[in-house]
Amino acid sequence: MTDQNPEDYERAALARSGGRDVEHVGPVFDGELIDDTLPQPRARAAVRRVSSWRQRYRDAVARVWRSGPVVRARSVAAYRARKAPLDVARLVWFVLRGNWRWLVKFWMWATYADLRADARRARLAGDAEARRAAQELIRSDATARWAKLGIVLRRMVITLRVAAPVAAVLWLVNSVMDRADMWPWLANVYTGVEAVWSALTLVVPLLLIVAPAVWAVASAFEGRDRTPGAGWLVRPDRDDADSWIDERMISKALAHLGISPLNRFFKDGGTLVYTVAARTDGDGTYAQVRLPLGVTADMVAAQRPKLAANLGRAALETWPTKGDEDGILDLWVADKGVLRGGAGEWPLVHEGQVDLFEGVPFGLSQRGLVINAPLIGVNWLIGGRPGQGKSAALRTLLLGAALDPTAELWVFVMGESSDFDPFTPRLSRYRMGMDDSVAEAATQALVDLLSEMERRGKALGEQPGRPPKVSRKLADKHGLGLHPLVCGIDECHELFQHPKFGKKAAELAVRLIKRGRKYGIVLLLATQSPTKDSIPREVTRNVSCGVAFSVADQVANDGLLGSGKYAAGIRATELRINTDRGTCVAVGITDETFELVRTFYVPFEDGADDVTPVIARAVALIEQMGWAVESSAQPEIEAAPVADHLADVDAAMDGERRVRTQAILTRLARHDPGEYERWTFRDLTAALAAYGIAPVKSDGNKVVRAEDVAAALADRDRDGREPDGDPAGSQGVLPTASLNQSPWADQGKHSEGTSGTHHPDNAGSDQKPGVAGDAPGSLPGSRRRPRGGD
Numbered sequence: 034m035t036d037q038n039p040e041d042y043e044r045a046a047l048a049r050s051g052g053r054d055v056e057h058v059g060p061v062f063d064g065e066l067i068d069d070t071l072p073q074p075r076a077r078a079a080v081r082r083v084s085s086w087r088q089r090y091r092d093a094v095a096r097v098w099r100s101g102p103v104v105r106a107r108s109v110a111a112y113r114a115r116k117a118p119l120d121v122a123r124l125v126w127f128v129l130r131g132n133w134r135w136l137v138k139f140w141m142w143a144t145y146a147d148l149r150a151d152a153r154r155a156r157l158a159g160d161a162e163a164r165r166a167a168q169e170l171i172r173s174d175a176t177a178r179w180a181k182l183g184i185v186l187r188r189m190v191i192t193l194r195v196a197a198p199v200a201a202v203l204w205l206v207n208s209v210m211d212r213a214d215m216w217p218w219l220a221n222v223y224t225g226v227e228a229v230w231s232a233l234t235l236v237v238p239l240l241l242i243v244a245p246a247v248w249a250v251a252s253a254f255e256g257r258d259r260t261p262g263a264g265w266l267v268r269p270d271r272d273d274a275d276s277w278i279d280e281r282m283i284s285k286a287l288a289h290l291g292i293s294p295l296n297r298f299f300k301d302g303g304t305l306v307y308t309v310a311a312r313t314d315g316d317g318t319y320a321q322v323r324l325p326l327g328v329t330a331d332m333v334a335a336q337r338p339k340l341a342a343n344l345g346r347a348a349l350e351t352w353p354t355k356g357d358e359d360g361i362l363d364l365w366v367a368d369k370g371v372l373r374g375g376a377g378e379w380p381l382v383h384e385g386q387v388d389l390f391e392g393v394p395f396g397l398s399q400r401g402l403v404i405n406a407p408l409i410g411v412n413w414l415i416g417g418r419p420g421q422g423k424s425a426a427l428r429t430l431l432l433g434a435a436l437d438p439t440a441e442l443w444v445f446v447m448g449e450s451s452d453f454d455p456f457t458p459r460l461s462r463y464r465m466g467m468d469d470s471v472a473e474a475a476t477q478a479l480v481d482l483l484s485e486m487e488r489r490g491k492a493l494g495e496q497p498g499r500p501p502k503v504s505r506k507l508a509d510k511h512g513l514g515l516h517p518l519v520c521g522i523d524e525c526h527e528l529f530q531h532p533k534f535g536k537k538a539a540e541l542a543v544r545l546i547k548r549g550r551k552y553g554i555v556l557l558l559a560t561q562s563p564t565k566d567s568i569p570r571e572v573t574r575n576v577s578c579g580v581a582f583s584v585a586d587q588v589a590n591d592g593l594l595g596s597g598k599y600a601a602g603i604r605a606t607e608l609r610i611n612t613d614r615g616t617c618v619a620v621g622i623t624d625e626t627f628e629l630v631r632t633f634y635v636p637f638e639d640g641a642d643d644v645t646p647v648i649a650r651a652v653a654l655i656e657q658m659g660w661a662v663e664s665s666a667q668p669e670i671e672a673a674p675v676a677d678h679l680a681d682v683d684a685a686m687d688g689e690r691r692v693r694t695q696a697i698l699t700r701l702a703r704h705d706p707g708e709y710e711r712w713t714f715r716d717l718t719a720a721l722a723a724y725g726i727a728p729v730k731s732d733g734n735k736v737v738r739a740e741d742v743a744a745a746l747a748d749r750d751r752d753g754r755e756p757d758g759d760p761a762g763s764q765g766v767l768p769t770a771s772l773n774q775s776p777w778a779d780q781g782k783h784s785e786g787t788s789g790t791h792h793p794d795n796a797g798s799d800q801k802p803g804v805a806g807d808a809p810g811s812l813p814g815s816r817r818r819p820r821g822g823d
């Protein structure tokens with residue numbers, strides 16, 4: 034391209050051509066032609082870069098747009114936009130309601146409505162004192178209020194009286210004098226007054242505009258929904274949502290239980306008082322709430338499934354119980370799912386020993402802490418539906434006791450079950466089976482425990498300082514015989530319901546439970562059937578540690594845990610059968626009102642046997658000390674006398690020719706209540722049938738004839754004949770247990786045909802020092818003697 038100026042160039046051209054007939058062609062450019070179609074590398078690279086940046090920018094924006102938080106924010110924004118009309122309507126409603134609430138408050142204040150209500154209530158309750166106090170308060174408050182108003186008015190008048198003349202003078206001076214002629218201070222006063230005035234003229238209109246808005250916000254706040262917990266505050270996507278429970282959530286859950294006084298309380302804008310704010314407590318959250326008027330903790334406990342649902346938990350995970358007062362609610366809510374896990378391995382399964390005075394590791398509390406269950410100074414009643422872990426729990430307690438080398442252990446299993454067979458080498462007494470002899474042995478054991486209790490009472494009294502109860506120190510003195518004595522009875526309802534021994538066993542058990550605690554004698558009872566017919570009421574009332582695995586109803590629950598527990602929200606009915614196997618509700622085992630315990634499980638089933646090695650260890654512990662298995666048993670016993678039914682019936686005839694069967698039953702019961710009290714017509718006929726006697730009809734009544742009885746007696750005397758077997762329905766012809774007798778010496782041995790299998794590991798422990806030659810588990814040095822039926 035040329036660098037000559039186009040105009041100079043044109044002028045030169047005109048000069049050359051003479052200025053005429055010259056065609057104006059405009060400037061001529063000299064330059065190089067650039068062909069766009071030819072490749073231009075740098076420009077294209079720049080364009081490509083720009084477009085790639087643009088693409089990347091677009092991708093980034095799209096990514097952000099589609100990202101989780103933005104999508105959520107967008108959906109929330111869209112949702113709120115859709116809801117906006119409704120929100121506006123709600124806000125208007127809040128404003129109106131807020132004004133109304135203020136009006137009500139003002140009216141209440143102006144008319145002393147609350148004090149008047151107090152006076153009315155006092156009048157209805159006939160409380161003249163309270164009524165007078167309320168009226169007095171109204172009067173004095175009214176006087177004070179009017180006095181205050183008077184003072185304010187007087188001050189206003191005084192202010193007006195001073196301010197009005199000053200204002201008038203200022204106005205007058207200002208109107209007659211020029212500002213320049215005034216004294217400087219006076220001119221300053223006017224300047225100040227004018228500044229204040231102009232500020233007021235600015236601020237007041239502003240206030241008049243802002244005030245309604247502030248009023249609207251304040252009244253909307255006042256009129257807001259008072260049901261606790263605004264929904265939008267709930268953030269279920271929190272990481273700790275499964276464990277997160279706070280007061281607002283609890284209040285909200287309580288507000289939707291359908292309890293009328295609670296509903297009314299929340300509707301009137303009430304706020305619950307938390308005496309203990311929600312706080313982490315073990316594997317859950319604990320809070321304590323003071324409930325409003327008209328609501329008790331029991332009412333809340335009754336709505337437990339609803340409360341659990343409102344809190345997003347399973348019923349088992351939600352524990353509303355009565356606090357120190359009826360109006361105080363203790364609430365413990367488990368973290369989601371934590372109760373599903375078992376308690377894990379028993380801490381003593383591989384090593385360690387126990388001091389029974391310190392307790393036995395029993396399970397994990399709801400707070401996730403190991404519970405050291407007390408055994409000394411308490412008695413236990415363990416119950417629940419079949420197969421839920423009662424025997425396993427009893428086994429754990431007894432295993433713990435076995436690991437205390439000073440403890441003596443007795444076990445009676447009122448059914449065919451090998452659950453306690455591996456304990457044999459460590460037991461001083463063991464009987465298992467369904468036959469009457471086991472019931473008799475268990476009853477005898479209770480008798481002996483009572484005698485032992487008396488002996489221990491005397492032994493204690495002879496100790497220096499007359500200690501009131503056994504202690505570790507006393508228990509360790511080997512010769513004193515004040516060691517812990519633990520007696521476990523599994524399926525104890527079979528014993529208490531036994532037709533022959535039941536009544537006696539119940540009486541003895543009650544006496545033991547009431548008085549044995551001080552003497553280191555511990556009774557552990559386990560049952561499937563904790564009803565008032567199967568377990569004596571006095572037993573359920575007096576045991577200090579109640580354990581309930583899954584139970585069917587309130588009766589079973591309260592039978593095990595104590596009356597009123599179901600109503601107070603302490604409910605093993607919430608434990609699901611099989612699902613919550615091994616989990617129980619327990620009272621009395623800690624200082625807490627109750628514990629939800631996941632019990633430790635020491636396996637003894639399906640070929641797994643962790644019990645035998647523990648027992649072997651327990652026996653080894655005793656051997657290391659140079660002792661033998663403790664036994665309070667006396668080696669010699671008297672044979673139990675056998676009731677002679679025929680002779681007793683003969684005596685009951687009382688010399689009469691014919692006696693009605695009913696009368697005979699009454700006389701027999703009077704003669705020997707232990708033997709005959711539970712006899713029915715069926716038992717009597719069965720017993721007589723054994724001697725070939727059948728009651729006959731006379732005047733429409735069944736009677737026994739004296740000549741038949743006399744003939745049977747004569748026959749028996751002549752032949753030395755025993756009754757013809759034990760017919761079905763009879764209560765048998767077991768000997769009446771002498772309550773003075775000592776236990777059989779072979780109690781450590783199983784009755785034939787009922788013993789469980791022995792674990793090979795037991796073999797070594799069977800032959801322990803001092804028991805050489807004895808059968809497994811027999812008492813050291815005791816002489817075995819045969820006994821009818823065993």
Ligand SMILES: Nc1ncnc2c1ncn2[C@@H]1O[C@H](COP(=O)(O)OP(=O)(O)OP(=O)(O)O)[C@@H](O)[C@H]1O
Pocket residue numbers: 375417418419420421422423424425426561614615616631632633634638
């Ligand atoms: N703590 C536990 N943890 C895990 N499983 C357990 C626990 N306790 C018991 N079980 C399981 O439950 C089964 C039944 O236990 P157990 O025999 O103790 O029940 P039970 O209530 O005594 O039954 P029954 O009334 O029929 O004698 C055991 O075989 C075991 O599998």
